[in-house]
Amino acid sequence: MVDDALLTVRDVHYAVGARPIFAGLSLSAQRGKTTAIMGPSGTGKTTLLRLLTGQIHPESGEISVFGADPTKLQRKPLYQLRQRMGMLFQNGALLTDLNVFENVAFPLREHSKLSEGEITERVLGKLQAVGLREAALLMPAELSGGMARRVALARAIATEPELLIYDEPFVGLDPISMGVILRLIKEINSRGGVTSLIVSHDVEELAKIADYTYLLSGGKVVAEGTPAQMSRSTDATVRQFIDGLADGPVPFHYTETGK
Amino acid sequence: MIAALQKIGAISVFFGRILAGIVPALARPRLIVHQVYNAGARSLIIIMLSGLFVGMVLGLQGFDLLQRIGSEEVLGIGIALALLKELGPVMTALLFAGRAGTALASEIGLMRATDQLTAMEMMAVDPVHRIVVPRFLGGVIAVPLLVAIFNVIGLYGAQLIAVQQMGIDAGSFWGQTQSAVELDDVTEGVIKSFVFGVACSLIAVYEGFHSAPTAAGVGLATTRTVVTSSVLILLLNYLLTAFYL
Numbered sequence: 005m006v007d008d009a010l011l012t013v014r015d016v017h018y019a020v021g022a023r024p025i026f027a028g029l030s031l032s033a034q035r036g037k038t039t040a041i042m043g044p045s046g047t048g049k050t051t052l053l054r055l056l057t058g059q060i061h062p063e064s065g066e067i068s069v070f071g072a073d074p075t076k077l078q079r080k081p082l083y084q085l086r087q088r089m090g091m092l093f094q095n096g097a098l099l100t101d102l103n104v105f106e107n108v109a110f111p112l113r114e115h116s117k118l119s120e121g122e123i124t125e126r127v128l129g130k131l132q133a134v135g136l137r138e139a140a141l142l143m144p145a146e147l148s149g150g151m152a153r154r155v156a157l158a159r160a161i162a163t164e165p166e167l168l169i170y171d172e173p174f175v176g177l178d179p180i181s182m183g184v185i186l187r188l189i190k191e192i193n194s195r196g197g198v199t200s201l202i203v204s205h206d207v208e209e210l211a212k213i214a215d216y217t218y219l220l221s222g223g224k225v226v227a228e229g230t231p232a233q234m235s236r237s238t239d240a241t242v243r244q245f246i247d248g249l250a251d252g253p254v255p256f257h258y259t260e261t262g263k
Numbered sequence: 264m265i266a267a268l269q270k271i272g273a274i275s276v277f278f279g280r281i282l283a284g285i286v287p288a289l290a291r292p293r294l295i296v297h298q299v300y301n302a303g304a305r306s307l308i309i310i311m312l313s314g315l316f317v318g319m320v321l322g323l324q325g326f327d328l329l330q331r332i333g334s335e336e337v338l339g340i341g342i343a344l345a346l347l348k349e350l351g352p353v354m355t356a357l358l359f360a361g362r363a364g365t366a367l368a369s370e371i372g373l374m375r376a377t378d379q380l381t382a383m384e385m386m387a388v389d390p391v392h393r394i395v396v397p398r399f400l401g402g403v404i405a406v407p408l409l410v411a412i413f414n415v416i417g418l419y420g421a422q423l424i425a426v427q428q429m430g431i432d433a434g435s436f437w438g439q440t441q442s443a444v445e446l447d448d449v450t451e452g453v454i455k456s457f458v459f460g461v462a463c464s465l466i467a468v469y470e471g472f473h474s475a476p477t478a479a480g481v482g483l484a485t486t487r488t489v490v491t492s493s494v495l496i497l498l499l500n501y502l503l504t505a506f507y508l
Contacts, residue, residue, distance in 0.1 A: 057385060083387035091385045097378035111386045 009068075010035045010167060010199045011056065016065030018048070018055065025051050026062070027223035033167075038193050038200040040210040040231075043220035044245065049203040050094075052220075053171055056201075057089065058082050069167070087115055090160035094172040096152040098144040098159070104131070105140040108159045115163065130158040134188060150181025157188055168192065170202040174209050182209065189213055207246050211235065219245060221253070277469050280391050281399050288396040298401025302363040302464075303408060309362055310355060314413040317350055318342070318420025325421070326429050335431055339440035342421040347444065347452040348507075351414040353500050356459035359406055360492035364467035367398050368488040371471025372481035380472075395468045402464030403457070410456035451507050458503065459496050466492045 009032040018026040025048035033039040043049050054060045055067060058074030067073055074085055098107050108127045112118055118126065131137045134154040144152060153173070160168060173189065174182050190213055193200055204210055210217060211231040219227040219234070219242055227234065227242045234242060244252030288295065321342045329335045371394060374380050380390040425431045467488045474484030 059381070059384065079389075083389075086385055086387040089385070091382070093378050093382055095378060097382035099379050099382070100374070100377070110388075114386065114388050 007032075008035045009033065010070065011201065012066075012068045013052075013056070014066040014068075016055065016062045016067065018051065018060070018062045024223050026065075029065070029220070029224050031218050031225055031228070033199055033201050034216070035199050036197060037215040038189075038202065038213055040202045040204065040214035040217040041220060042205055042207065042210060042217055042245065044205065047220045048223065049205075049220065050171055053091070053169055053201075053203060056169070057086060057091070087163065088165055089167045089169060090163060090165035091169045092153070092157055092160045092171060092173055094175060096144070096149075096156035098147075098152055098156055100144050102144075103140070104136065104142050104144070104147070104155050107144065107155060108162050111159065111163045126162065127158075130162050131155075133161075133191075134158045135184070148181075150177050150184070153177065153181065153185060154188070157185065161192060166197070166199060168198055168200045170200065170204070172204055173202065174204055174206040186212060221245075273473075274465065274469050277472070278465055281396055281465070281468070284389070284392045284396040285400065287392055288400065291397070294393075294397040295400045295404070298397045299404050300401075302359075302367065302398070302401045303405030305366075306359055306362045306405070306409060307412070309358055310409045310413050311416050313354060313358055314351075314416035315420040317354060317413075318346070318417035318422075319424050321345060321350075321417070322421040322424025322429075326425055326431075335425075335429070336435045336439055337443075338425050338431060339421075339436040340443040342425075343418060343440045343444050344448060346414045346417045346421075347448050348455075349500070349504070351410045351417065352452055352455035352459055353496060355410045355413045355456065356406060356463055356496045357493055359402070359409060359460075360463045360467070360489055360496065363402065363405070364463050364488045364492050365485045367402070367464070367467040368471035368474070369481055369485045371395070371398070371468060372474035372484045375472065375474055376476040376478070376481055378476075391472075395472055399464045399468050402467065403460045406460030406463065407453060407456040410452065414452070451503075455500065455503050458499055462495050462499060463492045466495065 011033040013029055013031050016026050016029045017024070029052070031039075031041070041049055041052065051060070055062055056069060056074065058077060061075045067075055070085060070088060072081070072085055074082060077085065099110065102110065105127055108130055109123050112123050112126060116123070128137055128140065131140055134157055136151060136154055136158070139147070139151065139155070144155070147155065170189065173185055177185060186209055189200070189202070192198055193213065202210065202214065211234075214231055217229065217231055217234055218225050221241055227237060227239050229237070235246060237243065237246075241253045243249070322338070325338045325341050326335060329338055329341070374390075374394065380394070383390045383393060422433075422436065426433045426436050470484040470488045470491070474480045
């Protein structure tokens with residue numbers, strides 16, 4: 005594989021108190037591809053996203069996004085970096101005091117030089133893409149979980165970012181909403197030019213959209229490869245995760261030190 | 264003790280961030296006006312009702328006291344000064360902390376708990392500028408206005424008792440008040456209400472912004488807002504009074 009990484013993580017260590025979350029984590033996401041990061045709950049998938057976006061700082065190791073280290077940037081260049089990213093939050097994280105239209109328009113109003121007419125056109129276009137054009141005037145409290153996730157997706161792509169980050173996009177959705185989100189992510193990826201990073205533990209769904217997957221456990225990557233390679237793997241941890249077995253290398257008991 | 268100092272330090276740093284965000288926030292007056300409405304207009308009824316009853320009690324107690332020494336005609340002065348200098352600012356600020364301060368803290372705390380603040384950060388928008396500063400300014404503007412309303416209603420309530428019920432001459436009630444109350448008395452009340460407005464609003468937005476992102480965390484932030492604001496208001500009131508007298 006030609007190395008054209010938009011995002012790399014090299015030997016990152018991070019701990020909360022005495023419990024190490026990452027112990028020598030390394031991975032990368034290739035430009036224009038969809039990279040999936042899988043792992044059991046509690047392996048720090050969301051923590052990884054926070055590291056990548058410069059919200060928290062690692063104890064050691066290197067992170068590079070668009071060629072810059074988000075953990076070493078001042079607020080202003082960090083914000084400029086974030087403007088090139090879009091992020092879909094687990095629960096949508098829509099701003100509850102704004103309606104659907106204003107939520108999607110929010111990043112545009114804050115950062116773009118678009119005129120009001122262009123913003124309206126862009127927002128309605130994105131809402132159309134997620135099938136919620138008619139819902140533009142609803143408040144977030146009036147939306148179902150699946151609808152809220154779709155609005156959040158429309159907001160994440162409103163600025164047409166180069167890097168899209170999805171935090172558990174499939175969690176807690178009914179099968180139909182799940183199918184809709186899956187199709188939307190596929191459509192966004194197939195347009196080309198967008199690099200996607202999906203953090204999730206839904207093995208089947210990821211296999212349908214990912215170009216490359218990493219399996220995290222115990223604070224580092226335990227297996228990596230294309231979805232096809234992963235499903236053929238004979239590694240015990242990979243099998244335990246993909247087949248959903250209670251017993252295996254991933255411990256059943258929580259321990260304070262993670263050992 | 265060290266924890267308390269740390270907290271004071273943290274609040275001061277946060278206050279600095281708010282102050283730095285005031286000028287950029289002025290570019291969006293609509294957000295601020297909306298918060299003045301949210302914090303101020305929605306507290307109107309509780310402020311007006313309380314003002315009326317406080318004024319009426321002052322009328323009753325004051326009349327009873329002054330009647331014993333035969334100087335009922337100075338009742339208006341006593342009530343006006345009590346309201347302008349002490350009860351107006353203090354009562355209003357305490358009610359504001361309970362009504363609007365808790366609402367602010369829980370609103371911002373819920374935004375924290377539902378990742379809205381993080382989402383803003385991710386969209387490269389500083390939540391202190393977009394969320395905290397307008398709410399802070401809304402409170403700072405609303406409190407002095409509410410104090411003025413409290414005072415007017417309070418005086419009216421006192422007048423209801425003194426003039427309408429107890430039969431003090433309306434002319435002497437208002438005339439004495441007018442001649443005895445100085446501009447300095449009014450200024451003292453205005454400065455107090457401004458200081459209390461800053462204190463209440465700062466505590467509320469600080470507690471909300473730093474609440475733990477859980478249901479319990481938001482509840483705790485709300486409780487802390489009332490407790491800290493109330494103590495702080497009374498403490499500041501003592502300090503300001505001591506300074507003025």
